Amino acid sequence: MHILILGAAGMLGRKLTDRLVSGTAGLSPDTLTLVDVVEPLAPAGFKGNVTRQAVDLSAAGVVDRFVATRPDIIFHLAAIVSGEAEADMDKGYRVNLDGTRYLLEAIRQEGARANTEKYYPRVVFTSSIAVFGTPMPPVIPDDFNLTPLSSYGTQKAIGELLLADYSRRGFLDGIGLRLPTICVRPGKPNLAASGFFSSIIREPLVGQPAVLPVSDKVRHWFASPRAAIGFLIHAATCDLAPLGGRRSLALPGVTATVAEEIEALRSVAGEAATRLITRKADPAIERLVSNWPEAFDTQRALALGFRADASFEAIVRVHIEEELGGRV
Helix, strand or coil, rough: CEEEEEEEHHHHHHHHHHHHHHHCCCEEEEEEEEEEEECCCCCCCCCCCEEEEEEECCCCCCCHHHCCCCCCCEEEEECCCCHHHHCCCHHHHHHHHHHHHHHHHHHHHHHCCCCCCCCCCEEEEEEEHHCCCCCCCEECCCCCCCCCCCHHHHHHHHHHHHHHHHHHHHCCCEEEEECEEEECCCCCCCCCHHHHHHHHHHHHHHCCCEEEEECCCCCCCCCCCHHHHHHHHHHHHCCHHHHHCCEECCCCCCEEEEEHHHHHHHHHCCCCHHHCCEEEEECCHHHHCCCCCCCCHHHHHHCCCCCCCCHHHHHHHHHHHHCCCCCC
């Protein structure tokens, strides 16, 4: 089995690669192609064939040579995050939209080659709950209309429509995953507007200060990195027939307010950790957050076998187990 991961150097890409080579993913790749704007790390202990390359996937023709190797499963994780896409409109559309369109078109052209076997890969596309915007109900149903209120959300919504159309026409077998906000993200803060959801947990757990730019009352939809990798792997292997033409779906998660996040931190790490959080309002972030969804009814995903974290405290404990050696 040949697996291609676009965006393999990012947090999800690295963790997905590690899970795939661990032998615990239910997939047995003998060939991995890992691609990103910077060269991905070599997976430790993998005995199969590995190709690692740093390329600009938003440039026309670049992705074609990777698709020409006919990977069985393609994980399309490559994107720039919400805050950066909003700040730089040209870059956002080039990376998040053009990169997706080039990938899907490369698959179509590869399948159209004369005198070759049919090419019909599984494509797992990481979308976002940013495809939804106000006005919306407190709990968003599976059939709610897409009304993105950011360039990032618009780019992801267009990607979903393209994925569905190329699947409908029989060029590929695609599924779009509207990922919850991934929390607690390891490493340094990125340019995502949602980054503070992780930083107010991640930094205090190692004795560092964190800034909270929004109200404690803000509620949002979360999943741990561990749950997100589980979503990706399940999407690569499950039967997609029940999706019909609606190829993208919201995934199960945990709904929590910022106050509940902080209470989970207090429960795990004590009062001293919560005192490291400083409240400093940021009107720009508050405006963005006010348009974000709070909770979902994810019956379609649950029926397909996708599973969420048990609680926000469980999400915090995942971070401690995976990134801090199990100790605070």
